[in-house]
Amino acid sequence: MANPSLLILAGDGIGPEVMDEVKRVIGWFGDKRGVVFDVSEDLVGGAAYDKHGVPLHDDTMAKAQEVDAVLLGAVGGPKYDNLDFSVKPERGLLRLRKEMDLFANLRPAQCFDALADFSSLKKELVAGLDIMIVRELTSGVYFGEPRGIHMEDNLRVGINTQRYTEAEIERGARAAFELAMKRDKRLCSMEKANVMESGILWRDVVTEVHADYPEVELSHMYADNGAMQLVRAPKQFDVIYTDNLFGDILSDCAAMLTGSLGMLPSASLGVPMANGRPKAMYEPVHGSAPDITGQGKANPIACILSFAMALRYSFDMGAEADRLEAAIESVLADGARTGDLMGPEGGVPLSTTQMGDVILAAL
Amino acid sequence: MANPSLLILAGDGIGPEVMDEVKRVIGWFGDKRGVVFDVSEDLVGGAAYDKHGVPLHDDTMAKAQEVDAVLLGAVGGPKYDNLDFSVKPERGLLRLRKEMDLFANLRPAQCFDALADFSSLKKELVAGLDIMIVRELTSGVYFGEPRGIHMEDNLRVGINTQRYTEAEIERGARAAFELAMKRDKRLCSMEKANVMESGILWRDVVTEVHADYPEVELSHMYADNGAMQLVRAPKQFDVIYTDNLFGDILSDCAAMLTGSLGMLPSASLGVPMANGRPKAMYEPVHGSAPDITGQGKANPIACILSFAMALRYSFDMGAEADRLEAAIESVLADGARTGDLMGPEGGVPLSTTQMGDVILAAL
Numbered sequence: 001m002a003n004p005s006l007l008i009l010a011g012d013g014i015g016p017e018v019m020d021e022v023k024r025v026i027g028w029f030g031d032k033r034g035v036v037f038d039v040s041e042d043l044v045g046g047a048a049y050d051k052h053g054v055p056l057h058d059d060t061m062a063k064a065q066e067v068d069a070v071l072l073g074a075v076g077g078p079k080y081d082n083l084d085f086s087v088k089p090e091r092g093l094l095r096l097r098k099e100m101d102l103f104a105n106l107r108p109a110q111c112f113d114a115l116a117d118f119s120s121l122k123k124e125l126v127a128g129l130d131i132m133i134v135r136e137l138t139s140g141v142y143f144g145e146p147r148g149i150h151m152e153d154n155l156r157v158g159i160n161t162q163r164y165t166e167a168e169i170e171r172g173a174r175a176a177f178e179l180a181m182k183r184d185k186r187l188c189s190m191e192k193a194n195v196m197e198s199g200i201l202w203r204d205v206v207t208e209v210h211a212d213y214p215e216v217e218l219s220h221m222y223a224d225n226g227a228m229q230l231v232r233a234p235k236q237f238d239v240i241y242t243d244n245l246f247g248d249i250l251s252d253c254a255a256m257l258t259g260s261l262g263m264l265p266s267a268s269l270g271v272p273m274a275n276g277r278p279k280a281m282y283e284p285v286h287g288s289a290p291d292i293t294g295q296g297k298a299n300p301i302a303c304i305l306s307f308a309m310a311l312r313y314s315f316d317m318g319a320e321a322d323r324l325e326a327a328i329e330s331v332l333a334d335g336a337r338t339g340d341l342m343g344p345e346g347g348v349p350l351s352t353t354q355m356g357d358v359i360l361a362a363l
Numbered sequence: 364m365a366n367p368s369l370l371i372l373a374g375d376g377i378g379p380e381v382m383d384e385v386k387r388v389i390g391w392f393g394d395k396r397g398v399v400f401d402v403s404e405d406l407v408g409g410a411a412y413d414k415h416g417v418p419l420h421d422d423t424m425a426k427a428q429e430v431d432a433v434l435l436g437a438v439g440g441p442k443y444d445n446l447d448f449s450v451k452p453e454r455g456l457l458r459l460r461k462e463m464d465l466f467a468n469l470r471p472a473q474c475f476d477a478l479a480d481f482s483s484l485k486k487e488l489v490a491g492l493d494i495m496i497v498r499e500l501t502s503g504v505y506f507g508e509p510r511g512i513h514m515e516d517n518l519r520v521g522i523n524t525q526r527y528t529e530a531e532i533e534r535g536a537r538a539a540f541e542l543a544m545k546r547d548k549r550l551c552s553m554e555k556a557n558v559m560e561s562g563i564l565w566r567d568v569v570t571e572v573h574a575d576y577p578e579v580e581l582s583h584m585y586a587d588n589g590a591m592q593l594v595r596a597p598k599q600f601d602v603i604y605t606d607n608l609f610g611d612i613l614s615d616c617a618a619m620l621t622g623s624l625g626m627l628p629s630a631s632l633g634v635p636m637a638n639g640r641p642k643a644m645y646e647p648v649h650g651s652a653p654d655i656t657g658q659g660k661a662n663p664i665a666c667i668l669s670f671a672m673a674l675r676y677s678f679d680m681g682a683e684a685d686r687l688e689a690a691i692e693s694v695l696a697d698g699a700r701t702g703d704l705m706g707p708e709g710g711v712p713l714s715t716t717q718m719g720d721v722i723l724a725a726l
């Protein structure tokens with residue numbers, strides 16, 4: 001059987017820097033564990049725009065459709081801020097999500113014990129925190145038509161459309177219920193059913209899917225209250241299921257709560273391919289961090305943990321994923337820190353490569 | 364000249380309980396300060412539905428259009444959760460906002476010194492916090508057409524429309540810049556211009572209005588990053604301007620950060636009437652709190668502070684508003700606490716009426 005295939009799209013800013021460490025980790029799994037991947041690389045975001053004039057070349061899109069999993073670094077940067085909407089770096093990312101049909105975006109918000117002090121929340125509220133946010137990723141206001149800016153009576157009018165079919169809501173809900181079954185069997189669905197009809201449909205469909213997962217305790221919350229509850233008492237949640245736009249905001253809020261932003265990975269999963277593996281893309285939650293680009297300061301852990309998610313969700317190698325995650329926990333427990341993880345007490349931070357070194361050593 | 368007029372819509376849940384204390388405060392201003400209001404009362408939300416079958420009677424709507432200011436308690440409750448969308452308690456509130464054209468929703472997120480320990484954030488991050496969020500309140504996805512649930516190929520589809528004209532964005536922006544001029548002269552505008560064209564228009568229009576307020580330092584932030592930054596370091600903000608839906612979520616997030624949720628008022632302002640006063644409605648940020656309704660436990664301070672905002676923004680009585688706010692700060696400093704403000708050390712909480720008593724005494 002052919003080796004599993006990976007397409008690396010390192011992207012912009014610190015993307016390539018953190019991805020270099022992932023490549024070393026991939027190499028380690030090949031050398032030491034006999035887990036060999038066929039790795040190819042290509043451009044996305046501003047890097048693709050610079051070369052091709054578009055943030056994702058059609059050839060790259062075609063490759064992404066063929067591989068077993070895509071690993072993405074980050075896209076965007078001030079250099080591209082004034083580009084036309086249609087060629088902004090983000091469009092490359094959104095095209096991948098949409099054309100690969102990656103409807104279930106899994107965003108764990110986990111607080112690493114060694115880092116609980118970094119949270120802006122009181123330590124007791126976040127220590128041990130372990131939430132899984134499932135964000136619908138291929139529909140909603142991100143992709144709904146009509147959209148655009150047009151003139152009406154000589155005034156500019158900006159329009160976007162929130163549109164959800166029951167099929168779209170349902171497949172994401174199933175993914176969320178399945179995850180809940182493997183965790184603490186609690187699912188909270190968030191929308192604004194009190195003001196949006198799309199939220200009413202969302203609530204109805206999630207409630208219907210619940211019939212197939214009677215063991216899971218289902219609750220519903222308005223998204224504004226969800227934001228409040230995340231800040232007030234995040235540990236009340238197990239799995240959260242919400243739409244593309246609410247998921248964007250609430251998952252970033254939850255990520256920041258953990259104090260471990262430079263540590264958080266994500267997985268975007270689609271429907272199974274012929275080989276049974278889901279279409280999949282893995283990426284860190286953090287962005288391209290233009291302020292520290294090129295300085296060797298970036299924390300590679302979120303990107304490495306994204307590869308761990310790939311091992312778990314694309315390749316059914318849960319034990320190898322556990323091994324990698326344990327190595328990271330152990331270096332953190334030993335005090336290994338990149339610049340973003342330095343407390344006020346100071347000390348000399350590790351560079352991106354040095355963090356890669358200690359993780360490889362721990363492996 | 365006729366006395367200024369107030370319409371009290373106490374609404375549901377704890378609404379009537381907290382509003383009773385506001386009425387006593389209004390009485391005090393009449394008796395002791397010669398500031399006499401013509402007060403009338405009516406129903407809104409579930410209370411209106413119970414009597415009229417609609418969450419806001421046309422006669423009530425007409426009265427609201429005539430008075431100088433509306434004071435609203437809270438709407439909603441489990442009893443009404445399964446009502447049809449069109450008659451849900453919230454529709455009464457949304458109709459008031461829309462027909463009174465209350466486009467500028469002012470939501471201060473302030474941390475009361477005496478209560479800084481109640482925040483889930485570390486004390487140093489919130490002590491002294493004083494943000495003003497200006498939320499556009501009469502447009503966006505709350506009111507955009509088309510909307511609803513319909514069938515397509517035998518599947519239900521839920522639709523809502525985010526729609527903003529430049530005029531709508533502009534008038535809210537002016538309100539936000541004006542407030543910034545009276546405060547620390549910093550305004551941060553939040554949208555998702557990286558994925559939504561309505562966000563691009565938002566950013567462009569706010570930038571254009573900035574030309575009239577060169578003294579104000581303007582910044583732009585994506586709403587997801589805004590949620591992160593609110594959690595990470597809320598004191599970086601002075602005034603935030605954002606749309607109806609983002610404002611709903613971000614202002615609740617900010618409110619919860621302060622630890623003073625039962626303390627936070629809001630003002631919703633429209634265009635000036637013939638007498639020069641803006642159309643206006645004032646309401647606490649907290650909801651109807653069905654879990655403690657009828658037990659005399661509710662904290663009336665948010666509702667009383669909403670009346671203080673009315674004194675300031677509708678009646679140009681800044682000094683009287685200061686007086687009322689100072690009385691509240693002083694009772695808090697003296698240790699007066701309703702149940703929601705009790706720490707783990709315990710003690711006997713004040714009832715709603717007792718909190719009213721001590722505030723009146725402090726006045």
Ligand SMILES: CC(C)[C@H](C(=O)O)[C@@H](O)C(=O)O
Nearest residue numbers: 076090093094248557558587
């Ligand atoms: C970069 C941007 C288009 C993207 C989004 O809005 O989805 C990002 O914020 C994310 O959450 O992955």
Ligand SMILES: CC(C)[C@H](C(=O)O)[C@@H](O)C(=O)O
Nearest residue numbers: 194195224439453456457611
């Ligand atoms: C009650 C509800 C309709 C309302 C809203 O969504 O605007 C509330 O959450 C608010 O923020 O005032």
